[in-house]
Amino acid sequence: MNLELHRSIYPGFFMNINTERLLSYLNELSQKGKISGLQGIYRLAFSEGDLAGRAFFKEKINAAGLSEFTDGCGNIHAFYNPDKLDLPEVIIGSHIDSVPAAGHLDGSLGVMAGLECLISLKEQGLKPERPIRLIAFSDEEGRFGGTLGSMAIAGDLTPEMIESSKDLNGISLKQAMQAAGLNAKDCLQCRIHPDKIHCFLELHIEQGPVLDQLKIPIGIVEGIAxxxxxxxxxxxxxxxxxxxxxxxxxxxxxxxxxxxxxxxxxxxxxxxxxxxxxxxxxxxxxxxxxxxxxxxxxxxxxxxxxxxxxxxxxxxxxxxxxxxxxxxxxxxxxxxxxxxEPAKCDPDVISVIEETVKERNLNYKKMMSGAVHDTQVMAHITRTGMIFVPSCGGRSHSTAEWTHPEDLEAGANVLLHAILKLSGVKHD
Ligand SMILES: [Zn+2]
Missing domain, CATH: 3.30.70.360 (Alpha-Beta Plaits)
Structure with missing residues (x-):
């Protein structure tokens, strides 16, 4: 498959995401899963906080006039496909579930920035040659083992895994999903066939100190440990x-x-x-x-x-x-x-991100990810790319998690323009 790398100026070349809207989405989402008297965010998969986060995400998708559906594993899918094309999709995504006492960016950034990208494309009337899908994956953080939602989509789950998964308090996956109005067995029906996917992209905070120390705004991930x-x-x-x-x-x-x-x-x-x-x-x-x-x-x-x-x-x-x-x-x-297993990002997708970063005149570093991400699982079924923004002091999984707004903006713009290139967006 040809990723058509060599267009210079494409439709939407000069556009930017709406930073104010992205920051307000992140801020609003950070209020979901608060527990009074406790610091940080509690959106453990399928918990009350997680459900509040999901409801917020769906509300914003609908308010933007985009279509959505929730699959059997609880993954929330949003679509931008104005021409109702039936072609392999550009999929972007991350997760909105959290560890206990979490910060406001891990996972949430990739999902909220993805939504902002879809809304910006819609507002500009830009039409992709390939459908674009945004996914908020279930249980990335591991209440029930980790990357549950992306494993469901990659077809990596087995009936035994569904049957035996329990959290640290002994609550089974089946019980937790049932309480959230879902049937755990349906996790086995969520696979997206590899032929239906053009590539997968994830924007995420680095969760380590490298970019912050070097004062570099963008990391291009080459592989995940x-x-x-x-x-x-x-x-x-x-x-x-x-x-x-x-x-x-x-x-x-x-x-x-x-x-x-x-x-x-x-x-x-x-x-x-x-x-x-x-x-x-x-x-x-x-x-x-x-x-x-x-x-x-x-x-x-x-x-x-x-x-x-x-x-x-x-x-x-x-x-x-x-x-x-x-x-x-x-x-x-x-x-x-x-x-x-380690996962390698795709050289062609990496080139698209690199070209995008250079066009935006942003400093960047090619690097490895030491943390697990949904991208690692999506790499089983498609070509992947991952964009990092700095984590101040390398802090993550903590209320100290912070990325400067200008770096969030830069990361979201790189995501937007990588989507524009990968989906072959044209003017109306
Ligand atoms: Zn994450």
Whole structure:
């Protein structure tokens, strides 16, 4: 498929999004999912707050005279297709569900900016050669595992996943969706056939410090890191902290601390410059001050954009766990909690975004995404591109989340013009 990269001035070349309207949408949406006495936004998938956010989004789509529908997974679709074309669609989207105590931009920016783009196109009377669809995906943040809505659209869900998904409080996906007026089984009916999609685009805040530190307004994502999540346990012998000589101990925590110190060495030797690894949660048992720990349980999260490097890291971490266990005369075991494949963005879509950014005279950096996004899942069925704007101080999933309005405007304009090019917009 030819993306028709080489038009210089196209219809709508000089247009801009309505920044005031975008900021007011973001502000209004940030009021949905507030809990009195608590800081931040609570729009966990299918919760009351999420439903309020959804109602707001649908109201704005309808007020703009655009059509919408909600699929069986709760994904909300909005359309701009004035000529009722039956061609592969340019799809844009992100999510409006949130983590607990969230900021106002993660996910919301991509959806509100997408809506602003559709409204701007409609106001200007511009007609695309390909239909444009905006999707607010369900449960990106992972109340029930993460990227549920995009997985439904990519056809990646199984009946077992629907049946077994539960949140941290033991509420099942089926119960939560039922309370929201949806039937979880319908998640299996939401697939969009790859032949129906021209490409997918997502605008998102970086959620990291790179663009902010470099004072660069636009990031063009080349690939999204794959993630391995393990639960690891070193199992030694608990004993008296006073009477057991140091050389006779089988201390699970000492094994963990040795492992943690060697993580950097393993990344240096077997990883890439993009590899990261984190132990974010540790639990010692029995967990008393005067007892040698029998068990050290900990999480291990490691990421890279290259599948081969990820599998090399898996091997090296396993080898190191085994060496340390042997030398400390203890045991180790681990469970793989999740394993998400890396995804590459499409070179042609990247070129369209790059050309757009250059035409707007914006400074940009090509980069990787270390966080999971719906784009990663959409890459299973179509060509994808992703635009980042800076996160001040790299802060996200927090009320400190902030992006300067001029950067939000720049990102939304890059999204608009990438849509114009990719959908082949013409004048009425
Ligand atoms: Zn997000």
């Amino acid at each position: 794959g993630i391995m999540k393990w639960n690891v346990r070193f199992i030694g012998v608990s004993n008296h902290a006073g009477t057991t000589p140091m050389n006779l101990r089988q201390d699970a925590f000492l094994a963990l601390s040795e492992f943690s110190l060697n993580i950097k060495k393993i990344l240096d030797q077997s990883g890439s410059e993009r590899s990261v690894a984190t132990i974010g949660k540790v639990q010692l048992s029995p967990g008393t001050a005067n007892t040698i720990p029998e068990t050290a349980s900990f999480s291990l999260d490691f990421r890279d954009t290259d599948p081969e490097i990820l599998s090399a890291l898996q091997k090296e971490f396993r080898k190191e766990l085994s060496r340390i266990a042997r030398e400390n005369r203890i045991m180790f075991e681990f469970d793989v909690l999740s394993s998400i």
